[in-house]
Amino acid sequence: MSTTSLGRRGAALAAAVLSAALVLSGCSSNGEEPAASGGQLHTITADNGSVEVPVAPTRVVTIGNTTLPFIDMGGEPVGVTDVSDSELSLIPAEQKATFEAATNLGTSADQVDMEKLASLKPDLILAQFPASEFEPLEKELEAIAPTVFWGLDVEWKELADGVAEAGNVTDGLTEQKTAFEDKIATMKQTYADIIANTKFVNVDRWASSDPGTFSVADFGCVEIAQGDLGMDFPQAAEGEDPLGWTSLPFEQLAELSQYDVITYPVDAEGNPTEPFAPVVETNTWQALPAVNSGRALGLFCPGNNSYGPVLQYLDSLDAALATLPATE
Structure with missing residues (x-):
């Protein structure tokens, strides 16, 4: 079996894969429509039109x-x-089983085994990865099955809507949306005073971070707290690089004293994530007023690209906000 490898795929292999894809998907080179499930089609609009x-x-x-x-x-x-082992470890067991039951087509989008993909005879391909990687693969994917593509800059709710509509899982989406909207409304009411009168800061650190550094992170699950709950977190000005892209030395942890509440990442058991653990071990962190007064909140964020993980984050945030000392 061959895999797509950008810059190394020869014309002969591309032609062979395309030919196999046309046969296996029921397409033809004269522009006839492939046989669709039940014969009914509808139009989905995404980044590829x-x-x-x-x-x-x-x-x-x-x-x-x-x-x-x-x-x-x-x-x-x-x-x-x-999907990375770290991501799989955060999803429910039944979802992991569903993932493992599917045929693995490659380590990444630009390494998809096109022959294996065609052999599955899909009637729909859903894809999100960098647009620069999609362009060389677009015709091959579309020759196999209708392909709906989103780039990485699409907002997570828009992606969820598109995936649900294209993939016919709108019942699941509707249920999740209702739970999300109810959760947001309840938290806004419950924590109205805290939201209105508290200066928050979200800090993070990743496995790839340089030793002795951390970041004031303004992307990830904190975007839900900012955008949907209206909580006051530092964030980059429009058009500027995210704050979280800048690594700060541990010495600058002391500057977090200007904020009322600090949020930081923890695992499902409530322990600081492995990359962030060195931060909480520093004397500077332990001396922060927010840490000493119970206003440093560890939050669990299993992901922010669909409603299920976001709801878990909101549950964690809800439980953490409930522990804050009463506002003076």
């Missing part, structure tokens, strides 16, 4: 970041690309 897809697809392949959102909403893909 308007795409006609089956109303009720039965053999869905997910590539890149569409996999976990599709599974989260109840979808069962027949083919997937790799």
